[in-house]
Amino acid sequence: MSRLAGQVALITGGGSGLGLAILRRFVAEGARVGVLERDAGRVAMLNAQYPDAVLAVEGDVRSFADNARAVEAVLARFGRLDCFIGNAAIWDHGATLVGRSGEELERGFDELFAINVKGYLLGAKAAAQALIESEGSIIFTLSNSAFYPGGGGPLYTASKHAGVGLVRQLAYELAPRVRVNAVAPSGMASDLRGAASLGQQDQRIxxxxxxxxxxxxxxxxxxxxxxxxxxxxxxxxxxADNRTLSGVFINADCGLGIRGIRHVAGGLDL
Ligand SMILES: NC(=O)c1ccc[n+]([C@@H]2O[C@H](COP(=O)([O-])OP(=O)(O)OC[C@H]3O[C@@H](n4cnc5c(N)ncnc54)[C@H](O)[C@@H]3O)[C@@H](O)[C@H]2O)c1
Known part of the structure; x- marks a missing residue:
């Protein structure tokens, strides 16, 4: 297991769920890993568990300064950056258009798009120069909701669809030096939370x-x-395994595209 030997990655939201699983596997594959994570307890846990291979930084992906601070810390500790993984996000617990007030949708949109879309854009911006120098790559965690309705409400679904545009545009802009791709998972057992502006911050998926x-x-x-x-x-x-993929979406969704999402609540009850 040394497919990433010598590489350095930076993962947002690496303290839990999918980000933590990616971190563990990248370390097992020989990589050193930086993390930008807003949960102070998870930051402390990672730095204690992996004193050599991991550098976790506390901060919020909505802030460019926090993203830049994480990239600078990784470069100071590990000397290079090969891969930026935008992964931190929140869900909307399927909040519907008709079930929420206009004001809630206004606040919920700002929060979901700030974390799920602006966070990825600002992380890519902070990492871009180091990735151009290393001829590295960007990977965004999207979702089945980047392609199909019914995996959330309009706020989450639209935010993940926006990630598709971000991948395509950045792959276009950063070629030929940086490959930009995405993985779009289906549901899984994680700690994924809802939006504070919708009163869902303590609700897990x-x-x-x-x-x-x-x-x-x-x-x-x-x-x-x-x-x-x-x-x-x-x-x-x-x-070694990816010289050719850029602007690509891996739908790691247990085959959802075969027939879409069926038999879940969310339609109008007429
Ligand atoms: N859980 C699912 O069913 C599912 C399905 C498809 C896609 N995804 C995607 O997987 C990715 C990871 O989510 P997860 O399910 O592992 O959730 P998770 O909550 O277990 O992990 C997300 C991590 O991001 C951190 N985070 C959240 N907001 C942040 C912010 N503003 N700044 C910094 N850190 C922040 C959290 O503290 C947490 O440690 C997300 O992009 C999510 O949309 C999840």
Whole structure:
């Protein structure tokens, strides 16, 4: 396991769920990893668990200064940056257009887009120069909601669709020096929270979804763990295994595209 030997990655939201699973696998593959994470306890846990291979920095992806500080800390400690992984995001717990007030949608839009879209843009901006120098890559975590309705409400679905545009435009702008791609997972057991502006900051995705309900809508019919999604990240980050992919979306969604998301609540009850 040394497909990423010598490489340095920076992951946002690396303290939990999918980001933590990617971190563990990247370290096992020989990489050193920086993390930008807003939860102070998770930052302390990572720095204690991985004193040599990981450097976790506390901060918020909505702030360009925090993104820049994380990149500077990684360069100071590890000397280079090969891969930026935009991953920190929040959900909307399926908040619907008709079920929420106009003011809630206004606030919810600003919060979801600030974290899920602006956070990725600002992280890419902070990392761009170092990635151009290393001829590295960017990987964004999107979602089945980047392609299909029914995996959230209009706020989350629109924010993940916006990520598709970000990948395409950055892949266009940063070629030929930097490859830009995305992984779009399906549901999994994580700590994914809702929007504070919608009163959902303490609500986890698995509080309102069951493993049975998720596996029932997935053609492959099982409930994935975060670890089940990390293989595509290793492949996209690896220089040996990925010389050719840029502007590509890996739909790691247990086959959802075969028939879309069926049999979940969310339509108008007429
Ligand atoms: N859980 C799912 O079912 C699912 C499905 C598809 C896609 N995803 C995507 O996977 C990615 C990772 O989410 P997860 O499910 O592992 O959730 P998670 O909550 O377990 O992990 C996200 C991490 O990001 C951090 N974070 C959140 N907002 C932040 C901010 N503003 N600044 C810095 N750090 C912040 C959190 O503290 C947390 O440690 C997200 O992009 C999410 O949209 C998740």
């Amino acid at each position: 698995m509080d309102t979804r069951s493993p049975e309900a998720i596996s029932a809508i997935l053609p492959l019919q099982f409930f994935p763990d975060p670890e089940d999604f990390v293989g595509p990240y290793v492949m996209l980050a690896s220089r």
